[in-house]
Amino acid sequence: GNTITVNEQTVTANASPSTAQYTYTFTNWTADATVGNDTIITANFSRSVNFYTVTWKNGDTVLETDENVVYGTTPVYNGAQPTKESDSENIYTFSGWSPAISSVTGDITYVAQFTTTANKHTVVFYDDDGVTELGRVVVGHGETAIYPNALPTKESTAEITYTFEKWVTAK
DSSP states (O other), X not given: OOEXXXXXXXXXXXXXXXXXXXXXXXXXXXXXXXXXXXXXXXXEEEEEEOEEEEEEEETXXXXXXXXXEETTOOOOOOSOOOOOOOXXXXXXXXXXXXXXXXXXXXXXXXEEEEEEEEOEEEEEEEOTTSSSEEEEEEXXXXXXXXOOSSOOOOOOOSSOOOOOOOOOXXX
């Protein structure tokens, strides 16, 4: 072990405290040299680089777990780019990881981040022929489209007088 008794004196060799980068471990004792009648005994220690776990998540879902990542290296996500399904109100675009990716100094979890863009709709207004475009507006989801011009008119004939009644939604 790491304790030795010499001339009724007990000596204990203690490894340096571990750091985020290294773990120090007592290896053995060696008699390195003799000086006169005295023998020099040396405590030997090994030093090993620490390894950590990097977890990549999208919300609560684990996408990838990288074990035994060496201290000081920059981790790399190897999976498909994370996605978040758009809904009727928003479009989500992957924007990176939180926290920002950096050299490994301990176990860490990276979470996918997304930018949010309000879902917009283009509304096109047509004449009663369904072909002639009279105007268009872009509105956010759930907003009311308002015709941007003066209401359309149609020339009356001898038999019929036309008056604008309403817009009809066509799909």
